[in-house]
Amino acid sequence: MKFKSLVTTIAAAGLVLSAQSSVAGDTLAAVKKKDSIVCGVSTGLAGFSQKDEKGKWSGLDVDLCRSVAAAVLGDAKKVQYKPLTAKERFTALQSGEIDILSRNTTWTHTRDTSLGLNFAGVNYYDGQGFMVSKKLGLKSALELDGATACIQAGTTTELNLADYFRSNNMKYTAVTFDTSDQTRSGFESGRCDVLTSDQSQLYAIRIGLKDPSSAVVLPEVISKEPLGPVVRQGDDEWFNIVKWTMNAIVESEFLDVTSANVDALKANGNPGQKRLLGTEGDAGEKLGLTADWAYNIVKQVGNYSESFERNVGQGSSLKISRGLNAQWNKGGILYSPPVR
C-alpha cells in the first residue's frame, strides 16, 4: 500500500517535470491541424459581432475572422466563435483558448506592451462618445456635471471617462456593468443619465432601445479608439498572417477588387491586382499560405467597403458613414502597405 502511494507520488512529480517545457506553440500548424480557427468575439454587438436567430454570426469583426479562415484554410466558414465579455477577452487569448481576438478591442500602449499580445492592425477607427435621453435637452457633454454614467467593465471607456470629467472639473458617478446589454438596460431603466462607449457601439445600442428616437448621441468624441484584431506575442508567422489579412481586405478595396469582379481580375487584372490575387508573384507563399489566399478572402468575404456597408454602413440598420474609415485617398485614414 505504502509502496503504491510512493510510486504514484513519483509519477506525479515526473508528469510535472515533463510538462515544464513551454507551451507556446505554432498557431498556424495548430489551426491547420484542427482545420478551423477559434475566434474570440463579443457577446453581441450590432454591426461588429452578433448572432442571428439561426446561430449565424455576422459583423465587421466576424468578417475579419472569416477572412483569416479563408486565407489560411481556404474556407471562410471554418471558424468557431467564442463570445467573450470585455473582462474575459485578454485572458482567453493569453491562455491559448482562442487563436485571434476580434472583438472591438482598442489598441493601446499598455495592452500592446504588457499583456504579451500584439495588435495586428486596425479594422475600425472609433472614438468614445455619449448618449443621453432626449428629455434632458442637452447639447454638449460639458453639461454633464453631476450625471450618472453607465459603462462596460474592463474597457478603455472607463479610463477615458474618468480623464474627461477630471480635466473638465466635473463630477460624475460610474455604474459599471459586465455586458453591453446590461449597460443598455441600465440606461433604459433610468439608472443612469448617460451611456458612454465607443461611438459605433452607441449607434448599435441606440437601435436596441425600445424607442431609439428617445435618445440622442452628443457631438463630443473624447478619445481615439483604434479597434483591431489581436494575437499572441511570440508567434510572428501567425501575427503576419493576421496583419496581412487585414491589409488585404483594405488593399483590395483600394485596388477596386470586389467579390463580384475578383474572378475576372484574377485572370486579366492589372499587375497590382494580379499580385494580390496570386496570379503574379508569391505573396501567399511568403506568408506560409497558398497563392490564392487573398483571392479567397475577397471571393468569400469581400473587400473592406463591402464588409463595412453590409455590417455597419448603408446596407445595415446602423447607417454609419465611412468617415475616418474611408480610404486615404477618399478623405479617410485607411492605408494598406503595398502587396509586393
Place this chain on the structure above:
Amino acid sequence: MSLEHIEKANSQTKSKSVINNPRYRALIYQLILLICLGYFFYSIVSNALSNMEARGIKSGFGFLFTTAGFDILMSLIPYEATDTYGRTFLVGLLNTILVSVIGIFLATIIGFALGIAYFSKNWLIRKASIIYVEIFRNIPLLLQVFFWYFAVLAALPSVKGSLSLFESIFLNVRGLFLPAVVDEPGSNLVYLALTIAIAIVVYLKKWSSRRQDETGEQFPLLRVSIAILIGIPTLATLLTGVPFHLDYPVLGRFSLSGGTTVIPELMALSIALSIYCGAFIAEAVRAGIQAVPNGQIEAARSLGLNERKIMSLIIVPQAMRVIMPLLNSEYQSLVKNSTLATAIGYPDLFTVFVGTSLNQTGQAIEIVFMTMAVYFVINMSISLIMNLFNAKVALAERK
C-alpha cells in the same frame, strides 16, 4: 490480542535495519511526500513564471502602486480615479465585507424567525414558513439577484418622480436617499455617553446573572438595558445642545445630491443573499429544534415554564449545538455567493479587482491569487469565530 499486546510485540521484534523499522519507514515516506509536494508547487510556479516571461507578460505586484485611473460606484473609504490599484483592492474588499455583514445579519434574523415559525401552532404562520423555505431554497441565487435588481428595483420611479417620505427620505431607481447625520463640535460627548451606556449594560448583565445564581431573584434586564441605551445618549444630546444636524438629499440637475445614498445594486444583492441564505438557515434551525428530545420539553412543562420560556431557555440553547456547525457553512457560502455582485455591477472585490483592475493591468495570476487568498481568509475567520461560539454552546461533558 489487545492493542497493548500488539505494541509490545512490535517493540520486542526490534529490527537492526532502519529500513525495516516501521516508524522510520513511515517518517521517510512522509518526508519524500513532502519533498515531492514542495517540488510540485515550486515547478508549477516557476513554470508559470517562465511561460509568462517567454510570452512577454509582465508579472509581479508593482502594479498595486500605479494609478488606477477609473472610478468606482461606491466606496467606504475616500477613493478617486487618481488612486492606486492597491486602493481599488481595499475599496472592493470593504464593499465585499459590507454586503456580507448585512447579508449575514438579515439572513440570521430571517432564518431564526422562520425556523421557529415552523413549530407555530398557528396554521397560517407554519405554512407560510414552509412555503418560503421551499420557494427561495429552490430558485438559483443568480436568478433571485436578477429578479430584485432588474424586475423590482429597476421598476421604481425615476428621479423626478421619487417616492418620498417627509421630503427627507427618497426612493427611486437610483437607490434610497437618506438624510445624513453630520457631527458638530461637542458630538464626541454624545459618543462617549453611548460608550458608557454600553459598558453599564454589559456590567448589569453580569451582575444580574450572578444575583440570580445566588438568590434566584430575577432582574428585568431587557427593559432596563433599553432604557439605559436610549436614555443616557439622549440626555447627553440634550445637555450638549444637540451637536448634530441633518444633511438632506436635494434634487439636483440630474439626481439627488447630499445625504447618504444606498445604491440599488447593494440593496438587490443584500436582499437576495439574505432571503436565499435565510431559507437555508431556517432549515438548519428547524433541524436543530427537532433534534431536541421531546422529554426535555415535557420536563420543562411539568416544571411550570410557559411556552415562550421553554423555547428560549430549554429548546433553543440545546438546538444551538446542532445549528451552529450548519450556520457556519451557511455564512461561508453567503460570503462566497456575494461574488454574484458582478452580475449586477455592485462594486465588490470580485467586480472591481478581478473585473476592472485585472482587465486594465492584465495581471491575471497575481490578482486572482490575491482575491482567492482574501476569500480564504474571510471564510477562515468566520469559521474561527463560529467555532468559538460552538465551543460555548457545545455539551459540557465530564472530562
